[in-house]
Amino acid sequence: MLSGLKVLDLSRVLAGPLCTMMLGDLGASVLKVERPDGGDETRGWGPPFDDRGESAYFLSINRNKLSLTADFSVEADVALIRRLAAQADVVVENFRAGTLERRGLGAAELMAGNPRLVWCTISGFGATVSRPGYDFVVQAESGWMSVTGEPDGAPMKHGIALVDVITGKDAVISILGALVARGVTGRGRVVQVSLEASARAALINVAQNALVSGASPRRWGNAHANLVPYQLFDASDRPLVIAVGNDGQWMSCVRALGLHELAAEGALQTNAGRIAARDRIVMAITRRLRDRPAAEWVKVLDAAGVPCGVVRTVPEALAESDVSALTGMPPSVVGSVRRAPPLLGEHTLAVRERGWGAFDG
Numbered sequence: 001m002l003s004g005l006k007v008l009d010l011s012r013v014l015a016g017p018l019c020t021m022m023l024g025d026l027g028a029s030v031l032k033v034e035r036p037d038g039g040d041e042t043r044g045w046g047p048p049f050d051d052r053g054e055s056a057y058f059l060s061i062n063r064n065k066l067s068l069t070a071d072f073s074v075e076a077d078v079a080l081i082r083r084l085a086a087q088a089d090v091v092v093e094n095f096r097a098g099t100l101e102r103r104g105l106g107a108a109e110l111m112a113g114n115p116r117l118v119w120c121t122i123s124g125f126g127a128t129v130s131r132p133g134y135d136f137v138v139q140a141e142s143g144w145m146s147v148t149g150e151p152d153g154a155p156m157k158h159g160i161a162l163v164d165v166i167t168g169k170d171a172v173i174s175i176l177g178a179l180v181a182r183g184v185t186g187r188g189r190v191v192q193v194s195l196e197a198s199a200r201a202a203l204i205n206v207a208q209n210a211l212v213s214g215a216s217p218r219r220w221g222n223a224h225a226n227l228v229p230y231q232l233f234d235a236s237d238r239p240l241v242i243a244v245g246n247d248g249q250w251m252s253c254v255r256a257l258g259l260h261e262l263a264a265e266g267a268l269q270t271n272a273g274r275i276a277a278r279d280r281i282v283m284a285i286t287r288r289l290r291d292r293p294a295a296e297w298v299k300v301l302d303a304a305g306v307p308c309g310v311v312r313t314v315p316e317a318l319a320e321s322d323v324s325a326l327t328g329m330p331p332s333v334v335g336s337v338r339r340a341p342p343l344l345g346e347h348t349l350a351v352r353e354r355g356w357g358a359f360d361g
Contacts, residue, residue: 001334003027005179006356008084009065010093010100012040014135014161015195016122017061018168020092023175024064025335031084031356032062032342036069039344050325052343059341063327066359067342068351072103080352085110085117087356089188090175094122097130107190117188118178120171125196133195135161142199143217147206150221167198228274229253229285232311235294242285243307250274256304257288257297 005028009020017032017040024030034040040062046055070077082105085091091110093100100106107119124133139145139157149156174191182188200207206217209225217225222232222241230243244250247269254263262284267273274281289297294310301308322330327337350358 001026005029005090006088007031007090007092008081008088009033010081010091010095011122012094013042014061014164015167015171016092016094017042018165019120019122019171019175020065021061021063022168022172022331022333022335023090024339025331025333025337027335028090029356029359030065031088031347031351032065032067033070033081033084034067034344036071036345039067039069043344054341054343059326060328062341063337064339065342066339066347066351067345069345069348072105078103078105081105082110082113084351084356086114088114088117089179090118090120092120092122092171092175096132097123097128111188111190115187116182118175118182119188119190120175120178121190121192122167122171123192123194126194127192135163135195138163138195138199142196143203143206144199147217147219149219151219153219153221155219163195163199163202166202167193167195170198170201223278223282226275227271228278228281231282233286233289235289235292235297237293239311240289240294240297241309241311242301245307247271249306252304253301253306256300256306257285259284259288 002023005023007020007023007028007030009016009030009032011017011020012034020030020032032040038044040058042058042061043055045057048056050056050059070081072078072081085105091107101109107121111117111119121127123129124138125131136157139162140155142163144163145155145157148158170193171191174193178189178191205226209215210217220231224230227243227245230245232239232241234240242253244253250268250271251263254260262268262281268277268281298308298310324337326340331337347359
């Protein structure tokens with residue numbers, strides 16, 4: 001869908017590279033610019049490394065890209081970046097505030113030479129704040145960790161760098177919106193996203209609970225603050241989750257589990273009533289599920305239309321996907337995998353000699 005679009009990727013680590021990989025999955029030509037001495041930091045974030053010496057971390061977010069090495073302290077390389085920006089439709093960068101401007105590569109200067117350019121800055125705490133932004137720090141400061149973990153345990157980070165992932169996707173959305181606007185006005189614009197803003201926005205109902213109640217949300221472990229039953233349980237062999245989202249599913253759930261006394265109790269017909277009786281409901285379901293293996297319960301609950309699932313390992317989950325140790329997970333958007341993640345500077349010579357156009361199509 002983005003065939004013919006040129007994206008100059010001046011980003012590194014996770015949020016920016018994820019954003020540009022998604023644009024590449026959609027068909028854009030993405031040129032990743034890396035420093036000569038090691039490139040993107042994530043190239044060294046291992047083990048594991050593949051047989052080429054590339055880290056799994058780097059491979060996960062850098063397919064469908066070309067790699068150009070350039071030293072921003074060398075004037076000839078700065079001039080090359082200016083020429084490439086003049087050809088680009090989109091620039092994505094996550095340098096600390098003022099870094100590109102000091103080298104004459106800031107948004108204002110490059111957009112003056114290319115008024116159609118869409119410029120996306122990804123920062124930790126806003127484009128004017130030089131404080132480095134890392135997912136873990138933002139999870140702590142945005143409130144995420146205070147609501148993650150067991151009720152009587154320590155605050156806990158998410159098992160995935162989800163702030164970076166959400167921010168990268170927010171950047172894609174912002175860029176696509178700016179490209180749509182450019183189709184009307186003929187001019188590009190600067191769009192800014194930050195880890196902090198994306199993380200806070202992602203609080204969604206947890207934030208609204210605090211705003212409406214005036215109380216600080218607590219940690220619920222694998223349970224849900226607003227729904228019962230909606231949590232992890234143990235079957236006779238392994239864990240599973242049950243996620244009852246409405247009153248009809250509640251009736252289907254307790255009937256399927258043979259908990260007819262709960263099905264007959266009028267006070268439990270609404271979610272508010274179930275919230276009030278949380279401990280009793282959870283105890284009854286816990287005792288019942290221990291009688292049989294998880295797969296049998298999932299079959300019974302699926303047949304009754306109750307949302308549920310076995311807790312799988314990552315390899316179990318991957319076994320049902322078209323995955324690759326080189327190019328990673330399949331695109332989450334309607335796109336395709338056309339290029340493996342590049343080696344550091346793999347396309348430098350061709351870009352310097354023949355330009356970006358050498359790779360069109």
